[in-house]
Amino acid sequence: MALGQVRITIWAVVAVLLTSAAPSAASKGSSSSNVTIHRDSITHAADKYVREYWTADRIANIEHDPIAKEVAAIPADERARGAEFDGSAVLQSSIGRLFSTLVDEEDGSETDSSCTATLVTGKNKATIITAAHCMTNFGNVTFTKNNLWIPGFRDGAAPHGRFTVNTIVLSSLWEKGDFSRLSYDHAFLVLNPELDGRTAQQVLGKGQQVGFGRSLSPxxxxxxxxxxxxxxxxxxxxxxxxxxxxxxxxxxxxxxxxxxxxxxxxxxxxxxxxxxxxxxxxxxxxxxxxxxxxxxxxxxxxxxxxxxxxxxxxxxxxVTDSSTERLFTIAEGIAPRLK
CATH class of the missing domain: 2.40.10 (Thrombin, subunit H)
Incomplete structure (x- = not known):
């Protein structure tokens, strides 16, 4: 198996960089002891811009497979390999679709894309976990923009609100790395409050737990x-x-x-x-x-x-090791405030 066969699971492996086209107050990331902290939407203007950016049409136009003309049931012996989750509402609301804009570092073209992120229980009641490559591709020092998390996303709807990203916390070893550092492909994002001032946990309840120090079950x-x-x-x-x-x-x-x-x-x-x-x-x-x-x-x-x-x-x-736990501790200690 050659590494060239590996597919990072955003729509493509692309370099991303943060531009100043939006009225964003995102700062350049600070890095200390292999931890990078990147400020994203930290002003009311940036928060408003991102919320208005993600219209229903823009979300619908993100690239995806052709929609099936007929919805057929997945055979029982294939469901373990992938099916729609229609179980616990609590679980569904803790996981959401994470929207971002990627910018090609060579020609400056922009592409809207999406990943997945999950609410985790934290002191600030506003922390989600995702893959680091959803925020910045390895080997780059720049980040995606227009980052927005919609928990429980379904058929274009946002049943539990929409949250912009205040701060991104990830390992500098990923940011400066390559395919040899895939073990650092995780990040914690601190969310801004909803428009009514409530944090993600105040809206959704407790998040999932991260298994720091836990052994893997079969x-x-x-x-x-x-x-x-x-x-x-x-x-x-x-x-x-x-x-x-x-x-x-x-x-x-x-x-x-x-x-x-x-x-x-x-x-x-x-x-x-x-x-x-x-x-x-x-x-x-x-x-x-x-x-x-x-x-x-x-x-x-x-x-x-x-x-x-x-x-x-x-x-x-x-995400069970002590270095990931350190990232989480930093993230949950950040109290998001808009200026």
Whole structure:
């Protein structure tokens, strides 16, 4: 398996940079002891701009697989590899679609895109976890713009509000790294309050727990808002369904595997593709309460054998180590305020 075959699970691997086109007060990131802290929407003007930027039409026009003309049921033996999640409302509301604008560093062109992020219980009641590459591609020192999180996103609706991003916290080893540092592909984002002044946790309740220091259990669920279905094997039954064009929450579940290229990445045979990046790997999930423990976040697609057949897998960077816990501690200690 060559690294060239690996697909980071946003729509493409692109360099991103922050421009000054929007009235944003985003600051250049500060870096200390392998931690980068980047200020994003920190003014009322920036918050307002981002909210107005993400219109229903703009969201609908983000690139995705062609929508299926007929919605067919996914065969029972294929559902573990990907299906719409229609269970716990608590779980659905804790996971959301994360919208961003990517800027090509070569020609300056902009592309709207999306990932997945999850609310985690924190002291500031305003912290979500996602993949670092959703905010900045490795090897770059610039970030996405127009970052907006919509928890429980479904069919274009925002049933629990819309939250702009105040601060991004990630490892400087990712920011300055390459494919050899995929284990650092995670980030914590501090959210601004909703328009009524409530934090994300005040709106949604407790978030999910992050399994710092926890050992991995054999079984897990992986969630995301994929805009594409993976194509190995080709033409999977998930292609074009609402949960695989970014409109609804999708999931995979099964027995955890280790990525052949190491770096601590683990995952499942899973048909979720681009857009699922940053989605949580949850173990010990109670489907009645909607609570579980996040042990990794979706990072990349790559092929592995299943019963001798090539199958796309969705691998995730671990978030259980002490260096990730340090990032979280910094993030949950930030009280978001707009100027």
């Amino acid at each position: 079984h897990r669920f992986q969630f995301g808002y994929p805009r594409y279905a993976s194509q190995v094997p080709p033409n999977p039954p998930q292609s074009g369904l609402p949960a695989f064009v970014g409109e609804r929450l999708a999931y995979c579940n099964g027995t955890m595997e280790h990525w052949i290229s190491g770096q601590g990445l683990t995952g499942l045979s899973c048909a979720m593709g681009g857009g699922a990046s940053g989605g949580p790997h949850i173990q010990d999930l109670d489907l009645k309460t909607g609570r579980g423990t996040i042990v990794a976040v979706n990072s990349l697609n790559d092929i592995a054998k299943v019963s001798g057949e090539d199958m796309d897998h969705l691998w995730g960077a671990s």
